[in-house]
Amino acid sequence: MNARAASVLVVGVLAALLGCEREARRFEEARSAATLPQSIRQSDIQPAANSAPAPLANAYEENAPALSEGQRLYRWYNCNGCHANGGGGQGPALMDDTWIYGSEPANIYASIVQGRPNGMPAFGGRITEGQVWKLAAYVRSMSGLAPADASPSRRDAIHAREPENRIETPPPRNAVPPAPK
């Protein structure tokens, strides 16, 4: 290999290294206590054909560190106490395509913050807003709704199912229908 080819190779490798960083990990998060944002739809009943709020996006959904944090918080806050590792038990399964209260990030956020009938406790004010969003992103990754390149990969402990980044994305069967036009 001559010197020129070698230098081209070196520059190429260095350029490829620039692409290694997927996304920044944010350590700072909003300090507000978790409350319900106004734009979350509480129901699909609509008094008139207007004022459907814009869907609320989850800033963490494409962030791999945040999804992994969500995975850890899921265990720390004992979500697996009722939902198991996604298969459900006392609470509904989270890894299937059935969503009682909708599969949008904002729906899951609302479920965590305000709780749901028949046992889901409200975590609003108990955990920070950023943590709720991380949990919501992770819950979506359990059924393949989060991007596969950001979802957690195989974990160290023995686990009964495929890692989140290997799950096929199913179309949600009963997501909240779009607001009437």
Place this chain on the structure above:
Amino acid sequence: MTMSRRCPFHGAILALFACEHAFASTASQHVLRPAGPQAESIADLWNLTLAICTFVLTAVVAVTLIAVARRRRAESTTPPDVASLDRSEARARAIVTGAVGVTVVLLAVLLVASVLTDRALARMPLQDGLHIEVTGKQWWWDVRYDDPDPSRVFNTANEIHVPVGRPVVLTLKSPDVIHSFWVPSLHGKKDLIPGQTVTFTLRADVAGVYRGQCAEFCGYQHARMGLLVIADPPETFASWAEAQRQPAAPPVDEQARRGHDVFMTTTCAMCHAIAGTTAGGRAGPDLTHVASRTTLAALTLPNTAGHLAAWIDDPQAFKPGTNMPAHALDGQDRNALVAYLGTLR
């Protein structure tokens, strides 16, 4: 041997960094100041190795200098000296053979000394040992004092009190990544590996405060994952342990009561435990007797009301990446919370 496994120059590096930290300056973290039988064995091995290596280096340098000084002066026209082809160099052969022999003997001495040190480390008597379970987490140490009677088990964090002269049997665990437990004044390193339980023994023979450090890179705040081993006389230790076994004192004044309510009704209780209250979270350090500890966040900050308040406000400012999030408490709630935590002695 655990000490020399990673880097043969640990002692030398530590001697360079012997200057102490800004606070906790009374705590010694020093391989060459042993305070227990095992660290003593390791320091002895280090001294022997240092002596032998110093001797070898001095000898090699001296012989080299002699050879340089006695070299034959030659011009470009001087014919090459090939006399050695005709007569044997009995003296030179004897010197080289002797040097090889000395080298083999010295290496054998080091090998035997290393094996004997390892045996000495493993053979410390453990009768009447104090059993402590230490779990390394990102980035702090969870400490549980075991007891056959479950009501006498208690938890603390980052500061391990031990009685002088009594062997301590540590059970080391890690739930997240590999950490390494290292208190240089007491023993070498021991890795904490997820999914494995490791037993480690040590004994402090001199009362004092010994600083330890996570010695295996474990993430962003690896450097701020310190710990203290506080070796007390047995009576002092017994009274400390008895105080730690008590549940937290209920709040007495109005301010502390408010702080207690803030703790129980906001984010704190999700991760932290205070024995005797409803807070039972195990994700963060046990706070039952937090005010009796000297530092916060694994030796990151001194444990004063001001530092505690600043830490609760924004832990990421002091330890970016730590798992504790920033909290949006209003000023009065925050002050009440700090006052309440200050009563948990």
